[in-house]
Amino acid sequence: MLTVQRVVLSSRPGENGHPSPDNFRAEEKSLSTELKQGEILTRTLYLSVDPYMRCRMNEDTGVDYVLPWRLEECIDGGGVGVVEASKNAQLAIGDIVTSFNWRWQTHDVIDGNCVQKVDPRMVDGHLSYVLGAVGMPGLTALLGVREKGHVIRGAGQTMVISGASGACGSLAGQISRLDGCERVVGICGSDEKCQILVSQLGFTAAVNYKKGDISAALKDSCPNGVDVYFDNVGGPISDTVISQLFRTQPSDVFVAV
Numbered sequence: 001m002l003t004v005q006r007v008v009l010s011s012r013p014g015e016n017g018h019p020s021p022d023n024f025r026a027e028e029k030s031l032s033t034e035l036k037q038g039e040i041l042t043r044t045l046y047l048s049v050d051p052y053m054r055c056r057m058n059e060d061t062g063v064d065y066v067l068p069w070r071l072e073e074c075i076d077g078g079g080v081g082v083v084e085a086s087k088n089a090q091l092a093i094g095d096i097v098t099s100f101n102w103r104w105q106t107h108d109v110i111d112g113n114c115v116q117k118v119d120p121r122m123v124d125g126h127l128s129y130v131l132g133a134v135g136m137p138g139l140t141a142l143l144g145v146r147e148k149g150h151v152i153r154g155a156g157q158t159m160v161i162s163g164a165s166g167a168c169g170s171l172a173g174q175i176s177r178l179d180g181c182e183r184v185v186g187i188c189g190s191d192e193k194c195q196i197l198v199s200q201l202g203f204t205a206a207v208n209y210k211k212g213d214i215s216a217a218l219k220d221s222c223p224n225g226v227d228v229y230f231d232n233v234g235g236p237i238s239d240t241v242i243s244q245l246f247r248t249q250p251s252d253v254f255v256a257v
Helices: 052-058 127-131 138-147 166-178 191-199 214-221 236-243
Strands: 002-008 024-031 039-045 076-086 095-102 105-113 117-118 157-161 184-190 205-208 228-231 254-257
Touching: 002 105, 024 105, 039 095, 039 127, 076 127, 095 105, 095 127, 117 205, 138 166, 138 228, 157 166, 157 236, 166 184, 166 228, 184 191, 184 214, 191 205, 214 236, 228 236
Parallel strands: 157 184, 157 228, 184 205, 228 254
Antiparallel strands: 002 024, 039 076, 039 105, 076 095, 095 117
């Protein structure tokens, strides 16, 4: 038996409530390390906190593909860990593995067929990147820009990205510039974030949606209109961008939330 520490959902904040530390509880639990065929014992190295996890705190997530967390049960999400014992022919002690359903506990016994093996050389040893640029946020940005954005190098296109300072939006902006967008304009919620987008991440301009007239600021930042919109937020901000969209083909607007 092994004593593990874990995080459980102890209460719900309400559909529109602000989560607080009181909604969670850290506790210890005994874990049997006796493995069945195909199972592995893992030690957690990194956990990911992502926006979609907020809806999992509700009784109903509102979608079919993401289930709510149950009260008094360990929460889960993206995670990376190392194999410490194995009865799975494909995984050995010391292997690095990742999963989108990683339980928030220090150790776990899981089906080895439900994880993906990671080559540390792919991320130059920075295993946390597996949950960011080389993981779900990075894939969302890459596939969104390249499969739905229809960026044409040399066409002088302007892309607008909402939620631009987040894990997905910040990568989408960099990929857009590398793929040939002439202008990449980010929308975020502070002057500091705007400054980082422009000075460090290659955005052409950035708009603080909490200050002034967003519509006017977008027009100033996008003098030739908007060709592609990478949406991470929906709502009034997206309505404002879409109203200025210069649509050259039906798929110019796409959503990545």
